[in-house]
Amino acid sequence: xxxxxxxxxxxxxxxxxxxxxxxxxxxxxxxxxxxxxxxxxxxxxxxxxxxxxxxxxxxxxxxxxxxxxxxxxxxxxxxxxxxxxxxxxxxxxxxxxxxxxxxxxxxxxxxxxxxxxxxxxxxxxxxxxxxxxxxxxxxxxxxxxxxxxxxxxxxxxxxxxxxxxxxxxxxxxxxxxxxxxxxxxxxxxxxxxxxxxxxxxxxxxxxxxxxxxxxxxxxxxxxxxxxxxxxxxxxxxxxxxxxxxxxxxxxxxxxxxxxxxxxxxxxxxxxxxxxxxxxxxxxxxxxxxxxxxxxxxxxxxxxxxxxxxxxxxxxxxxxxxxxxxxxxxxxxxxxxxxxxxxxxxxxxxxxxxxxxxxxxxxxxxxxxxxxxxxxxxxxxxxxxxxxxxxxxxxxxxxxxxxxxxxxxxxxxxxxxxxxxxxxxxxxxxxxxxxxxxxxxxxxxxxxxxxxxxxxxxxxxxxxxxxxxxxxxxxxxxxxxxxxxxxxxxxxxxxxxxxxxxxxxxxxxxxxxxxx
Numbered sequence: 001x002x003x004x005x006x007x008x009x010x011x012x013x014x015x016x017x018x019x020x021x022x023x024x025x026x027x028x029x030x031x032x033x034x035x036x037x038x039x040x041x042x043x044x045x046x047x048x049x050x051x052x053x054x055x056x057x058x059x060x061x062x063x064x065x066x067x068x069x070x071x072x073x074x075x076x077x078x079x080x081x082x083x084x085x086x087x088x089x090x091x092x093x094x095x096x097x098x099x100x101x102x103x104x105x106x107x108x109x110x111x112x113x114x115x116x117x118x119x120x121x122x123x124x125x126x127x128x129x130x131x132x133x134x135x136x137x138x139x140x141x142x143x144x145x146x147x148x149x150x151x152x153x154x155x156x157x158x159x160x161x162x163x164x165x166x167x168x169x170x171x172x173x174x175x176x177x178x179x180x181x182x183x184x185x186x187x188x189x190x191x192x193x194x195x196x197x198x199x200x201x202x203x204x205x206x207x208x209x210x211x212x213x214x215x216x217x218x219x220x221x222x223x224x225x226x227x228x229x230x231x232x233x234x235x236x237x238x239x240x241x242x243x244x245x246x247x248x249x250x251x252x253x254x255x256x257x258x259x260x261x262x263x264x265x266x267x268x269x270x271x272x273x274x275x276x277x278x279x280x281x282x283x284x285x286x287x288x289x290x291x292x293x294x295x296x297x298x299x300x301x302x303x304x305x306x307x308x309x310x311x312x313x314x315x316x317x318x319x320x321x322x323x324x325x326x327x328x329x330x331x332x333x334x335x336x337x338x339x340x341x342x343x344x345x346x347x348x349x350x351x352x353x354x355x356x357x358x359x360x361x362x363x364x365x366x367x368x369x370x371x372x373x374x375x376x377x378x379x380x381x382x383x384x385x386x387x388x389x390x391x392x393x394x395x396x397x398x399x400x401x402x403x404x405x406x407x408x409x410x411x412x413x414x415x416x417x418x419x420x421x422x423x424x425x426x427x428x429x430x431x432x433x434x435x436x437x438x439x440x441x442x443x444x445x446x447x448x449x450x451x452x453x454x455x456x457x458x459x460x461x462x463x464x465x466x467x468x469x470x471x472x473x474x475x476x477x478x479x480x481x482x483x484x485x486x487x488x489x490x491x492x493x494x495x496x497x498x499x500x501x502x503x504x505x506x507x508x509x510x511x512x513x514x515x
Contacts, residue, residue: 004178004277005138009185013138016131016192017145024148030128031148037129038110047096055093064092111137115184127191134188178277179284273309402488405434412475415489419471426465428453433476433486443485 005013020027054060068088075081114130135149136142142149273279282302405412409427412419421427432452436444450460462484466472477487 004181005185009138012185012189012192013134016188017135017139017142020132020135020148021146024146027128027132027148029125030130030132033125033129034110034132038106038113051095055095061093064089067092107136111184115180115187124195127194130188130191131195134184134191137184177280179280182281182284273305276305278305405430409434412471414471414475414486417475417489419469419475421469421471425453425460426469429462429465430476433484437486443479443483445483447482449484 068085071088072081072084075084110129110133114126114133132148139145139149278301282305402415403413408423409431410421410423412421412430421430429449429452432444432449436442446460446462449462450457453460462476463472466476474489475486476484479485
């Protein structure tokens with residue numbers, strides 16, 4: 001079974017397979033669509049057309065000559081090399097033939113195009129083609145159940161899970177990526193829903209057997225028997241699948257308990273989370289769903305995944321950004337608790353929050369599960385919000401950035417402390433670490449730093465390059481075996497000349513709860 005099918009996926013695919021087997025004639029137009037659009041003749045025609053277009057192009061001709069020269073570079077005899085050169089050149093320049101196209105390639109081409117139908121309107125013909133392909137991908141033995149599943153031959157994994165050829169491997173593994181599989185299953189669900197709609201079944205309904213036709217009672221009995229067999233088979237398959245999922249869930253729980261015991265440092269936890277297929281799925285869902293509501297749900301799941309792996313959600317927000325972020329969170333709390341106050345005419349900065357605060361509003365609103373109790377009366381809170389908001393704007397406009405650097409990274413001001421680095425190895429290493437710090441807040445292995453500094457230097461080591469440098473161990477810190485990162489100093493350890501990141505505290509100052 002290719003990919004990580006969920007129990008809902010298995011139930012859906014089993015229903016689709018049962019529907020196809022019960023009325024295969026209704027799916028013939030989908031089978032014809034697959035063969036017409038992605039059969040060997042159609043794909044071969046496309047390949048031949050492309051070859052005709054570029055066969056005399058100078059770049060193509062030079063590429064064929066380069067291939068022939070490379071293939072004959074070790075033949076010392078001049079005559080033999082010339083003969084072999086001509087053979088290779090003729091073979092590379094020859095037009096494509098039908099034997100160049102396997103059934104597995106046809107399957108891969110069909111899947112690649114059909115899975116991009118996500119979000120498009122499905123007409124009956126295309127929807128049936130998608131459902132046929134979905135069952136063929138999921139059920140390795142589908143081609144033995146009915147001839148309609150044998151369109152592209154016995155491709156995919158065998159019933160025992162064996163892989164017999166490259167074409168089988170390509171067809172069975174194209175949806176092994178979890179994000180691609182989720183996108184494909186979304187497409188399958190849309191196609192299935194389109195066929196279930198009354199407007200979409202007009203053509204297919206006439207292929208259904210007439211249940212009121214008493215002249216063919218044996219059809220009813222045969223279909224009922226087949227249905228019982230299919231139900232039993234699906235129940236066995238689902239039970240087996242759920243048993244495996246339960247074992248995997250237990251393993252994941254043991255892994256989470258191990259993580260919570262602080263056996264892993266920050267970078268190891270991040271790497272482990274990024275290897276989780278749920279993380280890749282959430283990122284793909286975030287890109288694919290532009291609407292606020294859908295992204296809000298995804299953001300909530302991202303926060304839950306961060307908490308599961310003990311990873312802070314915002315590890316690199318500076319002081320002013322963080323205060324605006326808390327301010328926006330409290331605005332959402334009060335808006336949920338007393339929306340009528342905002343209808344009466346709230347201050348503009350509450351109705352239209354600052355740009356920096358708005359950047360984090362989506363994640364905060366998604367991660368909140370119900371409005372917390374009010375920490376202070378609404379009127380007092382609004383007054384204190386105004387003072388905090390004014391201070392944030394003043395601090396952002398008047399203070400210098402906490403971290404700056406010269407163009408060549410020779411001079412760096414790091415949270416109130418100035419450092420000077422030698423031009424070349426040191427400045428290049430700082431540039432690589434700085435870019436990674438801005439992008440992810442994480443670090444780099446010294447092999448990656450070496451490639452940025454000089455990929456031909458096999459003896460590069462960070463502790464040697466920055467020996468006795470005051471930034472090594474303060475600004476630059478180890479974060480594992482051979483890994484380094486830029487680390488901002490704690491608030492109490494920053495240089496005396498650095499500006500205080502927070503305003504004077506008040507007794508009544510609001511403090512939100514970090515989500």
